[in-house]
Amino acid sequence: GExxxxxxxxxxxxxxxxxxxxxxxxxxxxNYFPWYKQELGKGPQLIIDIRSNVGEKKDQRIAVTLNKTxxxxxxxxxxxxxxxxxxxxxxxxxRSNDYKLSFGAGTTVTVRA
Amino acid sequence: DVKVTQSxxxxxxxxxxxxxxxxxxDMDHENMFWYRQDxxxxxxxxxxxxxxxxKEKGDIPEGYSVSREKKERFSLILESAxxxxxxMYLCASTPPFWSGNTIYFGEGSxxxxx
Numbered sequence: 001g002e003x004x005x006x007x008x009x010x011x012x013x014x015x016x017x018x019x020x021x022x023x024x025x026x027x028x029x030x031n032y033f034p035w036y037k038q039e040l041g042k043g044p045q046l047i048i049d050i051r052s053n054v055g056e057k058k059d060q061r062i063a064v065t066l067n068k069t070x071x072x073x074x075x076x077x078x079x080x081x082x083x084x085x086x087x088x089x090x091x092x093x094x095r096s097n098d099y100k101l102s103f104g105a106g107t108t109v110t111v112r113a
Numbered sequence: 114d115v116k117v118t119q120s121x122x123x124x125x126x127x128x129x130x131x132x133x134x135x136x137x138x139d140m141d142h143e144n145m146f147w148y149r150q151d152x153x154x155x156x157x158x159x160x161x162x163x164x165x166x167x168k169e170k171g172d173i174p175e176g177y178s179v180s181r182e183k184k185e186r187f188s189l190i191l192e193s194a195x196x197x198x199x200x201m202y203l204c205a206s207t208p209p210f211w212s213g214n215t216i217y218f219g220e221g222s223x224x225x226x227x
Binding site: 001004006009034036041042043044045046049089091100101103104105106 | 148153154155157161203205215216219220221
């Protein structure tokens with residue numbers, strides 16, 4: 001099955017700086033890569049996703065890049081703000097088969113004011 | 114807005130008890146899931162269901178069962194709770210395959226088995 005590894009497990013950044021989280025996956029057939037943000041006491045929420053026919057996608061301060069050859073994808077948060085503090089999860093799946101997402105272990109991001 | 118509701122947010126149960134975790138979604142989604150979340154392990158899939166009365170095992174089904182008698186409701190059952198099942202449990206749902214992969218999570222149920 002799919003194995004998704006996520007690094008780092010914790011990340012502390014100064015407000016206004018950028019944060020980068022990296023994930024690698026094992027199944028070359030995976031073609032859908034979402035990122036989730038989980039705030040304290042809440043369920044994860046989708047913040048951005050990318051499909052395998054695209055190399056990069058941006059949504060305001062958030063961007064995701066995908067390198068299918070190397071089987072890795074990254075989340076970039078620019079101009080970090082205190083409300084960006086949360087746990088972030090990457091995931092991968094084969095959209096054509098089903099909706100079984102394989103998740104990374106999560107990254108706890110702390111933005112220092 | 115899609116709503117996935119987990120009726121119990123915090124539960125404390127004794128070892129050996131039968132535990133029911135209930136989940137309801139209001140968007141007529143075909144697909145529903147139960148995940149378990151543990152620190153350092155991310156989210157692991159326990160069971161999922163593509164339709165009423167259908168279920169399939171995920172990655173860690175041992176010690177769990179599920180029930181889907183109605184489309185909107187997906188229940189996770191711990192037949193005999195054990196301390197290693199202390200965890201946060203997340204229910205999720207997704208629309209039909211052709212409309213995209215967006216998965217919607219509930220707020221989670223914190224289960225402590227003593």
